[in-house]
Amino acid sequence: MAPKVLVSDKLSETAVQIFRDRGIDVTFDPTLGKDKDKLLSVIGEYDGLAIRSATKVTEKLLEAAPNLKVVGRAGIGTDNVDKEAASRRGVIVMNTPYGNMITTAEHAIALMFAVARQIPEANASTHAGKWEKSRFMGVELTGKTLGVIGAGNIGGIVCQKAVGLGMKVAAYDPFLSEERATKLGVEKVELDALLARADVITLHVPLTDQTRNILSAENLARTKKGVRIVNCARGGLVDEAALAEALKSGHVAGAAFDVFAEEPATASPLFGLPNVVVTPHLGAATTEAQENVALQVAEQMSDYLLTGAVTNALNMPSVTAEEAKLMGPWVKVAEHLGAFVGQMTDEPLKSIEIVYNGSVAAMNLEALNCSAIAGVMKATNPDVNMVSAPVVARERGVEISTTRQDKSGVFDGYIKLVVKTAQRERSVAGTVFSDGKPRFIQIKGINIDAEVGAHMLYTTNHDEPGIIGTLGQTLGENGVNIANFTLGRSDRGRDAIALLYLDEQPAVTVLDKLRTTGLFKNVAPLRFNV
Numbered sequence: 062m063a064p065k066v067l068v069s070d071k072l073s074e075t076a077v078q079i080f081r082d083r084g085i086d087v088t089f090d091p092t093l094g095k096d097k098d099k100l101l102s103v104i105g106e107y108d109g110l111a112i113r114s115a116t117k118v119t120e121k122l123l124e125a126a127p128n129l130k131v132v133g134r135a136g137i138g139t140d141n142v143d144k145e146a147a148s149r150r151g152v153i154v155m156n157t158p159y160g161n162m163i164t165t166a167e168h169a170i171a172l173m174f175a176v177a178r179q180i181p182e183a184n185a186s187t188h189a190g191k192w193e194k195s196r197f198m199g200v201e202l203t204g205k206t207l208g209v210i211g212a213g214n215i216g217g218i219v220c221q222k223a224v225g226l227g228m229k230v231a232a233y234d235p236f237l238s239e240e241r242a243t244k245l246g247v248e249k250v251e252l253d254a255l256l257a258r259a260d261v262i263t264l265h266v267p268l269t270d271q272t273r274n275i276l277s278a279e280n281l282a283r284t285k286k287g288v289r290i291v292n293c294a295r296g297g298l299v300d301e302a303a304l305a306e307a308l309k310s311g312h313v314a315g316a317a318f319d320v321f322a323e324e325p326a327t328a329s330p331l332f333g334l335p336n337v338v339v340t341p342h343l344g345a346a347t348t349e350a351q352e353n354v355a356l357q358v359a360e361q362m363s364d365y366l367l368t369g370a371v372t373n374a375l376n377m378p379s380v381t382a383e384e385a386k387l388m389g390p391w392v393k394v395a396e397h398l399g400a401f402v403g404q405m406t407d408e409p410l411k412s413i414e415i416v417y418n419g420s421v422a423a424m425n426l427e428a429l430n431c432s433a434i435a436g437v438m439k440a441t442n443p444d445v446n447m448v449s450a451p452v453v454a455r456e457r458g459v460e461i462s463t464t465r466q467d468k469s470g471v472f473d474g475y476i477k478l479v480v481k482t483a484q485r486e487r488s489v490a491g492t493v494f495s496d497g498k499p500r501f502i503q504i505k506g507i508n509i510d511a512e513v514g515a516h517m518l519y520t521t522n523h524d525e526p527g528i529i530g531t532l533g534q535t536l537g538e539n540g541v542n543i544a545n546f547t548l549g550r551s552d553r554g555r556d557a558i559a560l561l562y563l564d565e566q567p568a569v570t571v572l573d574k575l576r577t578t579g580l581f582k583n584v585a586p587l588r589f590n591v
Contacts, residue, residue: 065106065128065368070113072135076355083363085109101125102176103564109362118154120146128280131155131365133358136308136345138295139375149453151446155361155374158214160354161345166218168344169263169293170226172317175338176289177261179315182336196217200260203227208259210252210275211294212237212245216265231255234266234291249292256283278303281313289315296321305330308337319344354420371428377448378427390493391421391476397499397513397589398478399436402491405519407442412460413437419474422465429576430463433478436486475502488520504549507558510549514562516579517587522580524550524557531578532559539571 063086068077080087088107093100094116104110104126111133112118118132120143132142134156143392147154155167171441175181178199207223209216212232223230230247233255244248252275255262262284266272276290276299290313292299301322306315308331315336321329324342331337336417345351357373364370369389370382380388395415415433417426429526435450445453454461468474477490490503491513501511504519518536522528536543545562575584 064090064108064130066111066362066366067093067104068111069100069116070111071115072111072113072136072355073352075322075352076135076359078355079359080111080363081344083367085363085366092169097122104129109366111135111358111362113315114138114141116141118147121312123147123150123152129314131362133157133362133370135160135351135354135358137161144376145452148451149236149449151444151449152376153365153371153377153443154449155358155365155372157357157361158373160357161347161350162214162218164347165215166222168319168340169215169219169265169291169388171296172265172291172293172319172338172340173202173207173289174260175366176291176315176317178301179336179507181338202261205229205260206231206258207591208233208255208262209247210234210255210262210264210298211245211266212241213265215240215264215294217245219249219263219265222576226515244543252280253283256280259283259285259288261289263291264294264298266294266298266352267388268297273297274300276300276304278306284313286312287314288315289317291317293319296324296326299429302330305334352469358551376542378425378431379430380425381584382424384428388424388428390497390499391424391429393513393591394476394491394493394499395433395478396477397501398489398491399433400439400589401436401501401504401519401587402480402487403440403488404436404480405585406437406480406482408484410437410454410457410480410482412462412481413454414464415480416464416466416477416479417474418466418470418477419468419472421474421476422467426463426465427504428462429476433476434461437478437480472502477503499546501560504558505556507551507556507559508560509547509549511560512545512562513589513591514544515589515591516563516566517564517589518559518561519583519585519587520559520561520566520575521583522557522559523582524552524554525580528557528559528580531580532575533560535578536561536563536567537572539574541565541571543569 065086066080068089077089108128109131114133122147129152131153137156137158139156142154143155179197183197206229209220212234212289220230223247231250232247233252237249278300281303297506317338319340320342339587361372368382369385371377371380431447434454435445435447438445438450438453468491472492475492479488491499491501494500499513542564543561544564547560550557572584
């Protein structure tokens with residue numbers, strides 16, 4: 062059955078056609094996002110939801126969407142999506158951060174020129190029949206210092222364009238490497254140095270607790286007198302009231318804003334001030350950018366729904382189509398290992414350690430981690446998936462750690478899972494054989510070679526004769542067929558284990574018969590999603 066996608070905002074017909082061409086059952090209703098009640102009544106039918114900014118993906122909407130697997134935002138901003146609620150419900154949230162990079166960078170440069178030469182006011186004055194050449198004295202940008210706060214995707218393009226304009230560029234970005242700075246042709250500086258030296262400051266960072274009001278009243282006071290401020294990134298990065306006061310005092314010579322703390326912005330301390338250029342969040346508003354992000358979100362959502370490839374997800378590691386194909390068996394191994402220890406553990410978890418050895422250590426470990434954690438958590442919460450599992454683990458205070466190791470032992474690669482509670486520690490390891498099938502290769506430090514089946518039985522005992530006979534006879538007498546039987550022991554006369562692959566799950570009465578023999582320390586039925 063083809064996946065179903067709802068497009069509830071305005072996307073191009075070309076983007077909608079991509080869904081159709083990929084075999085997706087798509088409903089295109091570009092006004093539906095503005096009708097909350099109607100959207101709520103139909104969302105339960107769909108596997109995917111493609112949106113722009115009009116549709117609000119709230120916790121209430123997500124609760125009404127039991128089949129929803131992915132929300133795709135055509136654009137970079139996802140303020141209209143409750144990402145925490147989506148993660149808890151296992152819904153991937155994607156955006157398209159690269160489709161409007163050039164457009165947004167160009168808008169920042171355009172606003173920088175506009176405020177440097179007072180173009181909007183000069184335009185209005187000339188339209189009014191005035192000829193006020195002396196009133197609109199501007200400044201050249203060539204040779205001036207541009208301070209760029211945030212030199213990521215968009216900020217990096219702004220840096221390159223500014224260098225091309227003959228500007229000196231100083232960039233503040235904790236994640237900017239010296240090599241990247243050299244490649245961009247900019248000087249990497251601390252924020253205080255940028256504030257003191259920049260003739261123009263432009264912001265290109267997301268709004269986080271660390272960046273909120275990064276240009277506060279205090280930081281604005283540290284800027285060079287006559288500075289000009291440009292913000293095409295996010296409202297809330299600049300204290301608008303403090304900036305208005307700095308403009309009135311003359312400390313700041315001009316400002317150009319495309320984004321505001323409250324949007325739609327019908328009022329702002331900046332409105333009406335001289336040499337302040339404002340636009341209504343037009344950074345991505347070009348024909349090319351709108352088409353690009355629409356096409357990208359259609360391709361990304363189709364890839365995920367059809368192949369499992371994850372691109373530009375905000376709450377899930379990215380996995381390419383090639384990775385998804387290569388990692389598929391290892392994802393299952395990680396899930397099976399998690400399912401094993403999850404079903405064996407009935408105490409609150411303290412920590413989960415995932416060890417990757419050999420070839421698997423070079424793969425996308427974030428995705429494998431999610432699969433392993435999901436396997437563990439499903440034992441007590443069947444609705445958990447790779448997206449929601451890390452959130453559930455975090456909410457329960459479970460510590461997650463990952464270790465990479467070089468190849469050791471006879472296997473080219475393997476995964477080992479170690480789960481700790483307050484009372485005990487459990488470990489299990491698995492690998493992928495050349496036939497592509499997952500195998501359990503170690504339990505409690507005891508080596509085995511067991512194929513994974515939907516129905517399995519795990520027993521532990523003191524190593525002594527008669528165990529195989531008891532298991533075989535008891536199961537056989539009760540009509541339970543054994544597909545595969547694997548034994549292992551730590552040493553002669555010490556701890557021993559058995560892992561049986563069965564055709565069906567044994568009845569509780571059969572398990573009780575095994576327990577009453579007195580031969581077994583533990584008799585545990587296991588189920589796996591194979």
